Amino acid sequence: MSHKPRIAVHKFSSCDGCQLAFLNMGAGLLELSEQVDIVHFAEAGPLAEDYRVDIAFVEGSVVTAHDVERIQRIRANSDYLVTIGACATSGGIQALKNLAHDREHWPAQIYTHPEYIDSLPESQPISDHVKVDFELWGCPINSEQVVAAVGSLLQDVVPKDNAEKLCLECKRQRVVCTLVTQGEPCMGPVTRTGCGALCPSFGRDCYGCYGPAESSNAAGLARRFSGLGLVPDEVSRRMHFIHPIASDFDCIPVQQERCDD
Structure with a gap:
């Protein structure tokens, strides 16, 4: 690159947890700022959302009509677009509403004037709307993922x-299997690594973050899980808890045909 690479970190519908992966870098963030020009990162201060950048990191899912317009503009202004976290990559926890038959009635149960709520019927990952060059999975992601991704790009x-x-x-760290030894419904056999086996190392079953x-x-x-005594609803909650619309997790015994497609 002929200029100092420019980076932007954008937020859509999310909890801000994945943006903290940048802030939690501490001194590493200062070192990164010497290599790149962080032109937009509301959580840290810089505001220039429409600036042309080399790498755009996007946290959060698309849930409003305004989000649809924003992500198109961000994509047009970015050479590389990287989604960070469950919300941006698979819709996030808020995508649980996608599975509900009565979701159009939810706002009225929460807000006095639901007509003012600009919300799409579904929570959608960024890739549903624009080309994504790379995805960082996690809920939340961690600083090591950010450092590795930026370094490569x-x-x-x-x-x-x-x-x-x-x-x-778990095997590399010699962590005892919670599924085998405790009979806990651990998501480890279908979940990608990245957390360092955090929960199993403390004797807890994985939640599929x-x-x-x-x-x-x-x-x-x-x-x-059914063999462990979980009823279909409990199995569904396990599979859909963090990544409810990820196709690989959309598998429960009462809807087995969806798993075989």
Whole structure:
């Protein structure tokens, strides 16, 4: 690049947790700022949403008509667009409303004047609207993912997509399997690594924060959960908790045909 690379961090509908992966870098963020020009990052201060950038990081899902217009503009002003976190990559927790039959009635149960709420019928990932060059999965992502992605992109190299299963990380760390030894409904066999096996290392079962792993057999795991005594609704909650509309997790025993398509 002939100029100092420009970076922007944009927020859509989300909790801001993935943006904290930048702020949590601490001194590393200062080092990054010496290599790049961070022109837009509302969480940290700079505001220039329409500036032309080399890399745009996008957190959050598309839930309003204004979001649709914004993401189109951001894509047009970016050489690389990277989605960060569950909301941007798969719709996030707010996409649970996509699965509800009465979602159009929800605003009236919460707001006095629901007619003022500008909300699309569904929460949608960024890739539903524009081309995404790379996805960083996680809820939230971590600083190591950001550093690795930025480093690769600055060298004009596609970042590594680590989609191996969390179970492999547990084995590397010699963490005792919660599914086998405790009979807990752990999502590790179908969830990609990235968290360092945080929950299993404390004896807790994985909740699937980092999204679907490669070659996952979610249908088989759903049947295993049923064997542990979970009723269909409980299995569904496990599969849909963080990435409710990720196709690999859209697998529950009462809707088995959706898993075999």
